[in-house]
Amino acid sequence: MSDDTSQESDEPKGAQPDASRRRFMMAGVGLLGTAVAGATAAPVVQLIAYPLSNDTTTGGDVLIDVGAVAQFSDKPLKVDLYADKIDAWNKATNVKIGSAWVVQRGEELIAMSTICPHLGCAIDYDEAGERFVCPCHDSYFDLDGKETEGPSPRRMDRLELVSADNLVRVRYQRFKQGTDVKEPV
Amino acid sequence: MNNLLAFIEDRTALVGLWKRFADHPVPAGPAVQGVLPALLVYLFIQQVVIGMMLALYYSPSATDAWASTVYLNDQVAAGWFLRGIHYHATSVMVVALVAYLAQLAITGMYKRPREAVWLCVLLLLAVVMGLGITGNVLPWDEQGYWAIQVELGIAEQTPGGGIIRTLVQGGSQGGNFLLTRLYVIHVFVLPGAALALLTGIVVLGRRAQRGEARVASATQPFFPSQAFINMIGMAVAAGVIVTMTMMTHGSELFAPADPSSAFQARPEWYFLPLFKLRMFFEGPLEPVATMVIPGAAVGFMVVAPFIDAKLGRVGRVLVLAGLGLMMAAIVALTALSISDDASNESLQESMKVAKEDAEKTRALAKEGVPTAGGPAVWENDPEFKVKALFKEHCATCHAIAGRGGEEAPDLTDYGSRAWLAALVRNPQEPRFFGGTKHETMDPYPVADVPDDQMQAIAEYLVQLSGAPADAALAKVGEKLVVDELDCAGCHEVEAGVEGEGPNLAGRGSQAWIARVIADPSAADLFGDEAEMPKFKAKLSEEQIQALAAYLVGLGGDS
Numbered sequence: 001m002s003d004d005t006s007q008e009s010d011e012p013k014g015a016q017p018d019a020s021r022r023r024f025m026m027a028g029v030g031l032l033g034t035a036v037a038g039a040t041a042a043p044v045v046q047l048i049a050y051p052l053s054n055d056t057t058t059g060g061d062v063l064i065d066v067g068a069v070a071q072f073s074d075k076p077l078k079v080d081l082y083a084d085k086i087d088a089w090n091k092a093t094n095v096k097i098g099s100a101w102v103v104q105r106g107e108e109l110i111a112m113s114t115i116c117p118h119l120g121c122a123i124d125y126d127e128a129g130e131r132f133v134c135p136c137h138d139s140y141f142d143l144d145g146k147e148t149e150g151p152s153p154r155r156m157d158r159l160e161l162v163s164a165d166n167l168v169r170v171r172y173q174r175f176k177q178g179t180d181v182k183e184p185v
Numbered sequence: 186m187n188n189l190l191a192f193i194e195d196r197t198a199l200v201g202l203w204k205r206f207a208d209h210p211v212p213a214g215p216a217v218q219g220v221l222p223a224l225l226v227y228l229f230i231q232q233v234v235i236g237m238m239l240a241l242y243y244s245p246s247a248t249d250a251w252a253s254t255v256y257l258n259d260q261v262a263a264g265w266f267l268r269g270i271h272y273h274a275t276s277v278m279v280v281a282l283v284a285y286l287a288q289l290a291i292t293g294m295y296k297r298p299r300e301a302v303w304l305c306v307l308l309l310l311a312v313v314m315g316l317g318i319t320g321n322v323l324p325w326d327e328q329g330y331w332a333i334q335v336e337l338g339i340a341e342q343t344p345g346g347g348i349i350r351t352l353v354q355g356g357s358q359g360g361n362f363l364l365t366r367l368y369v370i371h372v373f374v375l376p377g378a379a380l381a382l383l384t385g386i387v388v389l390g391r392r393a394q395r396g397e398a399r400v401a402s403a404t405q406p407f408f409p410s411q412a413f414i415n416m417i418g419m420a421v422a423a424g425v426i427v428t429m430t431m432m433t434h435g436s437e438l439f440a441p442a443d444p445s446s447a448f449q450a451r452p453e454w455y456f457l458p459l460f461k462l463r464m465f466f467e468g469p470l471e472p473v474a475t476m477v478i479p480g481a482a483v484g485f486m487v488v489a490p491f492i493d494a495k496l497g498r499v500g501r502v503l504v505l506a507g508l509g510l511m512m513a514a515i516v517a518l519t520a521l522s523i524s525d526d527a528s529n530e531s532l533q534e535s536m537k538v539a540k541e542d543a544e545k546t547r548a549l550a551k552e553g554v555p556t557a558g559g560p561a562v563w564e565n566d567p568e569f570k571v572k573a574l575f576k577e578h579c580a581t582c583h584a585i586a587g588r589g590g591e592e593a594p595d596l597t598d599y600g601s602r603a604w605l606a607a608l609v610r611n612p613q614e615p616r617f618f619g620g621t622k623h624e625t626m627d628p629y630p631v632a633d634v635p636d637d638q639m640q641a642i643a644e645y646l647v648q649l650s651g652a653p654a655d656a657a658l659a660k661v662g663e664k665l666v667v668d669e670l671d672c673a674g675c676h677e678v679e680a681g682v683e684g685e686g687p688n689l690a691g692r693g694s695q696a697w698i699a700r701v702i703a704d705p706s707a708a709d710l711f712g713d714e715a716e717m718p719k720f721k722a723k724l725s726e727e728q729i730q731a732l733a734a735y736l737v738g739l740g741g742d743s
Contacts, residue, residue: 012210014403017410025413032416036423040231040270043263047238050261088242089249089256091553091565 059085060097063162063169069109072168076103076125076132076143078114081172098172100159101125101132105144111161111170112145118152120177132156153180207408209391210398215410218292221285222386223415224422225309228278229383232316233376235271243323245368247360248558250325251441255550258438269435273426275317279455281422282310286486290508293501295490298393303490305385307483312379317453319371325364325559327539330442331450333359333367339475440542441559449535451526458518461525482511571735574728578720585739592620593717600650600693600740605643610634623714626675626686638665649678650693652740683708693740698733 017025050056066079080099085092100111101123114123121136131148132141140149145156160171174185194200211219242257242264244250257264285306289295295303318336322329337359341350355362398404405411439448452460459479466474485507493500526532546562555561563569575585582593589595595616598604611628612618618626629639638661645662648654666672666689675686682688688709691697703721705711720729 012404012406013401014214014405016405022409025409028413029409029416032420036227036416036419039423039427040235040267043266044234044238046263047261047267048241050264054260054262086553089252089550089554090556092556 056088057086059083060172063160063171066100066102066111066168066170069163069166069168072102072104072109074104074143076101078102078125079170081170083172098174100170100172101156102161102168102170103143109161109163109168110145111159113157113159113173113175115157115174115177116152117147117154117157117175117177117179117182118150123156153178154182157182207406207412209407210395210404211407211411212394212397212401212404214403214405215414217414217418218288219411220415220418221281221288222390224281224418225278225285226383226387227419228274228281228422229376229379232271232274232278235267235274236372236376238267239271240372245323245364247325247364247442248556250323250364251559252550252554252562254324254326254438255547255554258435259547259551265435266430269430269433270426272320272436273429273433275313275320276429276454277422277426278313279310279317282306282313286310287508287512290489290504293493296494297490298396299390300490302386302389302393304487305382305389307486309379309382309386311483312375312382314455316371316375316379317455319367319375321453322367323364323371324438325442326439326543327442327446327448328437328439328450330359330444331448332452333363335450335452342472342475438543438547439539440546441562443560447535448539449532451532454519457522458515461518461522485511567731568735571731574724574732575735578724579732582717591615594618594621596736596739598740599736600647600652602640602643602647604740605646605693606639609642609646610639621716623711623716625714629670634665634670642666646689646692649689649691650697650737651691652693677709681709683712687711693737695730695733695737698736699729702729702732 060081060083062083064081064083066081071077078099079102081097082094083097084094085097099114099122101114102109102111104110115121116123116134116136116139118134118137118139121134123132123134123139123141125131126133126140129140130143132143132145133139134141134150134152138150139147139152141147141152141156145158147153147155157173157175159173162169162171176183176185190200239257242253242261244253254268258268259265286303289299289303289306318332322333337350337353340346340353343349351357353363353366354360355366440446451457459475462478463471463474466472489504489508493504496503545566546559549562549565552565555564557564564573575583580589582590584590584595584597585599586597594608607614608617609629610631612626613624613628618624634642641658641662642665643662644654644658645660645666648656648659648662666676667678672689675684677684677688678690680688680690700707701710701717702724704719705717706713706715706719711717724732
């Protein structure tokens with residue numbers, strides 16, 4: 001079918017609705033259309049925004065056993081952290097939720113998150129340089145976790161560590177990235 | 186404004202496209218009869234949008250499908266509502282398609298040049314039913330699981346059906362691959378096909394209208410007259426769907442798929458005619474109902490417009506009679522199926538159980554479904570938890586119903602009258618303290634304490650636990666225990682007082698059992714003779730109370 005012939009016949013024939021009728025119908029189309037779309041649009045927005053006002057991933061913010069006091073020294077040791085957590089519909093028992101560097105500094109045994117405060121890569125230990133390094137963007141930290149070189153905006157994030165009855169326990173937390181101040185997520 | 190429109194038209198041709206759409210000539214002016222194609226377009230778009238929303242919260246795996254659907258339905262804001270709309274809109278789509286088929290056949294409009302439109306509608310009906318079949322399975326609940334078993338069974342009866350089944354299942358059994366495949370079919374393949382068919386319906390329908398407009402005496406542009414009528418139709422349909430969703434509180438969701446259950450699956454209402462038809466053809470004749478008759482019906486519908494055109498009046502009568510007969514049969518079979526089910530007591534009973542299970546499992550799912558998958562949600566059940574606790578901490582020494590160690594008293598029927606009577610009769614039996622170092626308490630043979638007296642003693646002990654007891658009989662028992670048999674020489678009955686044997690005040694009550702579990706070597710309990718470890722450091726107070734409550738329950742009412 002060629003467009004030319006159809007265009008020609010597209011001209012309305014016979015009696016046509018007057019202007020006010022046309023306006024009424026156009027308004028009707030607009031209003032009803034908005035109502036029909038709105039009936040689903042509102043719940044759709046609610047559904048998409050659900051995670052903004054509800055905790056969909058929880059758990060893991062408890063003190064986690066990481067081992068006996070004796071195994072830690074002034075040389076950093078990386079420990080994996082296992083805990084129960086809720087991930088949307090799942091309840092997972094004793095799963096890996098992250099890791100921490102544990103090191104003896106003077107009198108104090110400290111734990112620091114392995115997540116780089118810059119952009120969240122995993123911080124490694126540079127044994128030769130006796131310092132921590134984030135290999136993604138070359139941030140360096142001393143053994144206290146203080147940033148020495150590179151783009152990291154703050155020191156490594158300290159985690160709460162409790163040492164009692166010869167048992168070391170660490171509370172795992174995640175913090176906002178890229179900011180000067182340490183702020184829990 | 187005009188400059189802007191000219192700019193847009195020049196760069197995208199969108200303005201011209203809109204004009205072409207809006208100025209499309211509707212022959213004989215706007216009419217309600219023109220509403221159905223627009224309604225189908227609206228329903229399709231809405232299904233796609235809502236489908237995407239549901240997919241945001243759904244995971245097509247055998248372990249996650251049910252859990253994610255329950256989460257979507259029972260936790261996420263508006264989840265149940267959108268899932269309900271998605272479900273009911275499919276039904277409305279089926280109705281709209283059947284109505285459109287009827288309209289095309291009755292008006293004779295399915296003849297040249299609209300045979301292709303007719304075929305597109307017919308195919309779209311099949312596609313929508315396919316969407317119903319596949320969507321029904323995705324929640325991986327009892328309904329979906331058992332329905333797909335039947336449907337795959339039917340597919341298997343066709344020639345080469347075994348291969349089809351293996352391909353759809355992605356293996357010899359339905360699991361992860363069945364869900365990923367049905368998901369792909371439901372989300373990509375069938376909606377893609379539906380889009381193509383809808384395009385065919387709209388474009389080919391308009392093409393036919395333009396032809397008719399050329400010779401018509403009066404025409405009107407599509408916009409706004411016909412568009413207004415269409416919009417009213419859409420609003421009515423939306424109202425119906427929302428009302429249905431509110432009234433049914435969304436779409437049904439049963440307990441997680443359990444291959445060991447006895448769920449009686451019923452198909453969606455638009456499959457009930459086929460479901461019922463199958464009942465009339467048993468054994469080797471079954472394919473007549475599942476393949477031959479439906480196949481013949483579809484074949485007849487495919488050729489209907491051609492018969493109508495070719496055979497003139499005879500053809501018209503033939504087609505309308507055929508289609509009318511088919512419709513009558515469908516309605517009759519549906520009605521029969523519904524009324525049979527309503528009077529089928531075993532089905533009603535099984536539905537009741539299924540709904541109770543659904544309610545229970547969905548409540549348990551609120552605290553998260555274990556990663557093992559849907560049925561593992563029962564692990565959240567307090568009863569399951571306490572049994573697991575018993576198994577872990579108690580069963581090494583104590584047995585219940587033949588499971589557990591023999592070092593300590595067997596707790597089968599613990600606290601029942603029979604258990605208590607047997608214990609007092611002979612505490613040294615292997616099932617009581619025979620396996621322990623406790624041997625202070627002597628047996629009371631029948632010669633000393635006849636059975637009726639022993640019954641009274643048991644009744645008194647039941648009364649001490651605080652459970653309902655026969656007061657008169659307990660009184661007799663009390664006299665025996667306190668005075669005649671001098672049990673009180675070792676067992677005090679005044680709370681807190683120490684004796685050689687455990688104090689009997691509140692013996693067998695939840696509080697008393699909890700104290701024993703927490704610290705059996707307390708001076709007023711088993712004291713130095715206790716071999717059982719203290720659990721107050723190992724278990725939480727809630728856990729101890731739960732175990733105690735569980736043990737109280739073991740005695741039952743006997």
